Amino acid sequence: MNFQDIGRLSKLEHLLLHINQLNGTLPSSLKNCTRLITLNLRVNLLGSELSTFDFSKFSQLQIVDLGNNFFNGSFPATLASCRALTAIRLSTNRLTGEIHPAIQSLKSLSFLSLSNNSLSNIARTMKFLSSCKNLRTLLLSKNFCNEYLPYDESLVGPDGFENLQLLALGGCNFSGFLPIEITTLERLVASDKSANQVDLWYLELPVLVEPDNISALQYNRLSNLPPTIDLNDNNFQGTIPEKIGQLNFLHVLDLRKNYFSGNIPDTVAELSNLEKLDLSFNSFSGEIPVSFKKLHFLSSFSVANNNLQGLIPSGGQFDTFPATSFEGNSGLCGSILQRSCPDHQSTNSEPPSKSTSPETFWFVFWICFGASFSVTFVTYGILLKRCPIKCYYRIRSTFFKL
Template sequence: MFKTRGFSSRFQLSLSGPLPPDIYSATRLQEISLPSNNLSGFISDNIVNLTRLAKLELYGNTLAASYPAISLTMIDLLENDFTGNFPASLYSCKSLRAIRLGGNRLEGEIGTDVVQLKFLSFLSLSDTKLTNITKAIKILMHCKALNILFLPGNFLQEAMPTNDNIVGSSGFTNLRLLSLANCQLTGQLPIWLSKLKNLEVLFIHGNRIRGSIPGWLSTLPKLFFLDLDNNLLSGEFPKELCALPALVSHNL
C-alpha cells in the first residue's frame, strides 16, 4: 500500500509495499525515480515492457528481483535486498552509462560480458561480497569509457594484484577515480597504478598495505587526491609527491 508521510514545509511522500502492477503497463515511461522509501517485494519481469525506460532509480528500499534487460542508461539500486551473483542480464543493456548496486548482498565475480557495455562510465559496487580482485581489474580495464570506479568493501583480505602487466598500456585510459578502500587488501601498492595517467582521485584507505609510499605516484600527472589512511605503511614520505603536477601552483 502507498502511504503519505504527511505535510511539512516541504511535501514528502513515503511509499511502502510493492511497486504497483500498473506501472509495468506505462509503456511510454522513461524514468522511475522512487528512492529512499519503504518499497519491498520483487520488481516484476514485466518491466521489460517499458521499452522507453532509460533511468531506474530505486535506491534505499528493500526490493529484490531479477534485473531488467531493457534499454536503460542508468540503474541505481543502492541499498536494497538483491542477492546472488552480479546480474548477467545487465550485460545486455547496451546503452548503460551508470550502474550503482552497492549495499546489496551480491557475491561472486564480475563477468567478462561487462566489457560489452561500451558506454559505461560510472560503476559503483561498494560493500557487496565480490571476490577475485585480480580478475576484476583485468576485465574492467577494458571498459574504455569508465571514468568512475567504486569497489570499496569487496575482495576482503585478498592480496593486492602486483603483476605489472595486469593493466596494459590501453587499460583504464579514461579512469579518473578509483576506490579500493576498506577491502583489507594485503601486499604493497602495485606499480600498475602508475599507468592510470588520467587518474585524479585514488582511495586506498582501510587496507593492510605494507611497505613505503612509492615515489612513482608522482608520475600520475592529474592526481590531486590520494587517501592511504589506515594501512600498514612505513618509511618516509617521498619528496617526489610534492611535485605532483596537479598540486603545483603556477600562480606563486
C-alpha cells in the first residue's frame, strides 16, 4: 500500500514509520485515522508547510513525533486541538516564526522538543509554555538566534514550569545575563539520581544526544540522563552565581563560548560529583581556584582562552589534563605549560624552598661559633672579677670536663 493511502486504515491507533526514506508531504488521507494515539514519522524526508495540515480531528492523539524531516512554515496551531497530547517533537526541521499561544491549552503536555529550527521570540515562547503545568521536558536549543534573554521574572515567572525537569537552551546565541529565575526551577534534574520517583519516570519520547545522527545514543529514561547545565555557544555575560555550589549532584557544567567574566567562584569545588567542567572561550580573570583539586571525578576540564593568571594547580585530577585545557591564557604558568611563574604572581604556589650552599653554611657556622665563644669568655671574665678564686676553679673544672 502506498504511504499516501494510509487513510484506508481508519481504525489505526499507532503509526510507527520512523527512520525510513519516506518523502513527499503528510498524506491528506491521514485525517481519516481519527483513532490515532501515536504518530511517529521521525527521521524521514517529508516536507511541505506543516501549519497547513489540520490535526484537529485527532482527539485521541497522545504522541506526535515528526522530528528530523524537512517541514517548514510555522508551528501548527491545530495541534492545540489535540487535548490528549502528552508529547510533541518537531525538532530538526525548518519551522519559523513564533509558537502559537493556543499551545497553552495543552494541559497534559509533558514533553516538547522544538530544537534546531528557526523559531523566534523566546520571551513569549516561555510565557506561553509556562501555562503547560505538566511540562517536564523542554528542548529549545538552536532557536531564537541572537535574541536578548530577559533577566527579570518575565522569562519564567514565579509560578511557571513548576514541574520542569529537563531544559535545553544551548546554541541560541542569546545575549544578556543568565536569568536568575532559572535557580527557582526546583525540579530540574540536577538532583540525586537514586531518588525513586526519578528512576520510575520514563521519557515520553527518547532524547537523542546527536539528533542529526539516526544511530545516535538515545535516552529513554530521565534518570539515565547525566544531571547537566549546558549553556554553551550563547552570548551570556556576567559572573557565575556563587550559589552554583548548591547543585551537589551536577555531573556536567558546560558554559563555553559565552562572555562570562570575573573570578571563577571557589564554590564550584563543592560540586563533588562533577565529571565535566568546560569554561573555555569566556572572559574569566583571576586564578584557577586551588580547591578544584578536590573534584576527584573530574575527567574533562578546560579553561582555555580566558584571561586567567597565576599558577595552574597540580595534584589530583589536574595531573591528567592536557596543556590544551589551559592554552590561550597568557597569564597562566606552571610545568604543564612549560612556563615558569614569577614569585609574586600566584598565591596558589607553595613558598620557595630555602637551599643553602656549603660555603654559606660554614661561613655562618664560624660567625656564630666565634660570637658564642666571645660571649662565653666575657661572661667568665666578669665572674672571675667578682669571685676570683672560687669561680676560677669551677670554670677550669668545667672546661676540662668538656
